[in-house]
Each structure stands twice: as structure tokens, then as C-alpha cells.
Amino acid sequence: MRLPSIVLLVLLGLLMGSRGAKAAESYDSCTGYITSVPATIHTSGTWCLKQDVSTAITSGVAIEVAADNVTIDCNGFRLDGLAAGTASRALGIHEINHYVLTVRHCTIRGFYRGILSEGGGGTDVIEDNHVDGSLLVGIEEDTTGSTVRHNLVTNTGGTTATASPYTAYGIYQHGNTEVLDNDVSGLSVAKNSNASVVGIMADDNGGGSIDGNTVRGMVPDGTGSVGGILVQLPWQLAVRKNEVHGGGFSGNGIACSGSGSSFPAVRVYGNVISGFASAAIAGCGVGAGNDTSP
């Protein structure tokens, strides 16, 4: 009885494994490998992980990208900063003032910010990553013309390095960025912090789309609040077909704010918004097809 079970499992695994092999995936396109961290990438190309890497640094950067046209492909391996604890301010992957950073297939755990791209570069693509246990922000994309898509951002919050009350964000973006098809779940903060949580923050976005994302599992502390998708200083933006769940806490599902009371050029269309104690949609232009419920 036991032997057939083992054989069956192994055969099943080999069968599934052979499907993976047919996908013709390998390390062929890797320019080089990141075998330990902290590390700095100085040349363009595809830099890969072929094993899990970890660090206990409490400040600085695990992988610093210091060149244009760099792809970090973790091949599903883990970049782990959990050992640094909740007071860490270390960043997982960071670049400033470089164009076309691509980060894909990474599992990133336990950093203050999992991914931070900032400065005068742009046209980044952050896709197909699992960013878990970030202490303040899961993914922060602050460059123009960039895309954040198909990422799983889980269990964000809990820093003890930032003065309270702070706000933890699943995804934070500044400038013209597309935020597409991401799953943000599990945002919570340290006890007695009175901190707030926000699934997706779009800051100063002058023509982008926030489409097809899900936000759920948000738990603030004390006087803190929740925000599903918050749009700050908006120009024109599409907020379409997102599913946002608030857990009954105080806060808005989708809200626009800035120098004015309403922002009709932010089009909120076809979203499912539930479980927010405050208005489901506030300050934005409300299009058709939104499903709002308490």
C-alpha cells in the first residue's frame, strides 16, 4: 500500500516536472548570478538567482542595481531579509536614476521595502513576484512609464523602526505607472502603533491605470484606518475592475485627494468594493458598474 503511494507520487511529480521542462526554461539567458547578498549590479543584462539568498543587514540594500537595462530574475528563489527583525530598514532590491529595471520571479521577504525604484529613470517592469512580510512597503515604484503587474504582495506591515502613527502600503507608486493584476493581501501593523494600512497608493499619477487588482485582509491598529486604493494629487487615472475588501474598518475603498474636493478625471469603473465603514468611493469620478456594499 505504501510503496504504490510513493511510486504514484514520484510519477506524478515527474509528469508535472516534464511539463515544466517542455516550457523550455533554463538559465541560458543569465548574464551572471547573484550568489550572496548584499550585492551590487554594475552592468546591464539578466542577473539570476539559482539558490535562495539571505541577509541580516538592518540598513542598506540587499541587491543594489547601479546600471540601466538590468533584469533581476530570481527564478522563483528567495531573497530573504527576515533575520534582521522588525526594526530593520534594509531594502530588498533598489535602484535610483536608472532606466528599465525589470524584476521578475522573485520571492522577497522581510525587508523594510521589498522593492524600491526611484529617481529619474523609468520604464521599469516589476512582474510575477511574491513580496512577503515587508515591514513598511511591499513594492514602491516611483519612476515614470513603469508597470507593476501580476505580483503577489502579502503580510505587509509591522515595522518597529518607524515612529507611530505610520502607514503601511502594499504597493506605493509615484508618477505615471500602471498597476495591473496584482494581489495584495494581509496588511497589518504593530500593536499600539495606531498605524493605518493602504492596499495601493497612487501618488501624482498623471495618466495611468490601476486595473484588475485585488486588495484584502487589511487590519489597522487603534485609531488607524484602512484604504483600499488611495489616489493622491491625481491628474487622470483609470481605476477599473479592482476588487477591494475593507474588513469593516474605518476608511474608504477607493478615494481621491489633493488640492481640491473632487477629482472627476480619476475614473472609477467596474470595481467591487465592500466592507468599508466610510464611503466606498470618495472624491473620484464615479463611472458605471461599480458594486459597492457595506
Added chain:
Amino acid sequence: MRVVVLLLSLLVLTMLSHRAHAAESYAGCTGFVPSLPYTISTPGIWCLNKTLNTQATSGISLTIASDNVTLDCNGFAISGNNKLRTGLMTAIYGKDRHITTVRHCTVFSFDKGLDLQSTGAGGGHVVEDNNVYSMTMFGLRVEGDGSVVRHNLVSRVGASNSTNPTGTTWGIYTVGSVNLSDNTVDGIIARQGSNGSAYGIYTWKNPDGTIEGNRVHNLYASGTGNIFGIANIASGRVSVLDNDLFDYTHIGTGVSCADSSGRLKGNIINGFALAVLRCGKAKDNDISP
């Protein structure tokens, strides 16, 4: 024994989880593009295994001169140098070819990114998952019935367009029955002082294509030029579905069609002086000034 079973299961699953996400393979590659300029003359999957750059001042960097060619850049870049230009320069070019596939390419600093032309022959192209930016005329031009343009990022077209003769710029330009889906087009800027127009998506003689789920924003015309989010010229029964279209300057046209047989549904069209020109507005469009 149950522990052994559990361990074996975990081992297999662990191996699978790593294999499933591995980077691009060269296993299927017929050959590699060694340097630029280069001409692909035989069918097959032609790959990049490094970033390629050209300092040429005009012409074509990579020519596809055979049917049934796949160009897979594996995420590597093909780059030019707009500062050196004395004439028009095209990154990837083909004419009257059948079934050209271009994928996973980053292309920057040319006048024309991808230019698959047709004089009535060719088609069936697939252009997908490319990142094209810093062009002076257009990002992607795909001509030929049965073609598909999807999942591409096209940005910063016309930002430094000294060699663009008309000053008009296009994000994506197609001819014939072509489907376009899930593309991002951002920052299409006509040359300053040219009176040129800026087109996010331009289709010519598309009788029955679907234009779905694209995002177009930050279009800027020059002088008397105009702005079009999606322009369907001489088109037929095109379906324009679920696109996000924005005009910050409030002078442009959101979507144009040849007549009401072009159908619009579920689009967000914001900021255009004229949201819809001639198309049939089927339902559920969100149109606002």
C-alpha cells in the same frame, strides 16, 4: 513510511516550484543574432543572448528576410543612438513576410522600433511582450491580415525626434485585420514646431479586428496637429473594448471609426475634446470631459 511519502512529495514540489519559474531557455533557438546590422535569412527561432547596440546613423539594424521567423530577444535589448542620426533608422524590419513573431525584446533609441510592412502580401504576425521606448516616429508598425499585437509597452515616442520628417508620431500603427490587446502606450509626442499629430493606436483598413484592454495616455500634438487615442481609419466592424484613454490637453479625439459599424463598449474615455467620432457606442462606455 508516511514521513517518507511526505518528504518525497515536498522534494518533488520544491523542485517543481523552482523549475516552473526558471529564466529564458536557448533550447529552441535556431541561432543567435551576433551583432548589428544583421539579416535573418532562414526560418526558425532566432535569439539574442546579449544586448546589441548599433552606432549607425541611418538604415536598418536587424532585417527579417524570411517567412516563419521568430525573433526572441530573451529580454535583451536592441539599442541605437538617436544623437548620431543623419537619416531614419529602424530597429527591426521586415517586408511582405509571413508569420513573423517578435517577443521579449527591449528596443530603444531609434526612429522606428518594429516595422513589419506589407505591400499586400504577408501577415499572421505576433508581436508580444516587448518594451519599446525612445523612438522618434513610432514604436510598432505591424501590417498584414491575421496579425496580433499584445502585451507590449510603448513609451516616449517622439521625445527627441530631429529626424522625423513630418513630426507626427504613432505609438502603435497597424494595417489590415489586426487584433491589439493589453498594450500600454504612454508619452506620444509630436515634434515641436511641426504641426504634427500624436496617435496612441492607429489602425488602417482594419475590417474586423478587436482592440481591447489597451491603455493610452500622455499624448501631445504640435501646433495645428491633433490627438487621437485610437484612430481607426478606413475601418470596418472593429470592436473597441475596455480601453483606458486619456487626453491631458483636452484637444483630441478619443476614438474614431469610419462609421457606426465600429462598436465601442466598456471604454474609459476622459479629457478629449471629442470623445467618439462616427463609431457606434454600444454600451457601458465611461465618457467624461
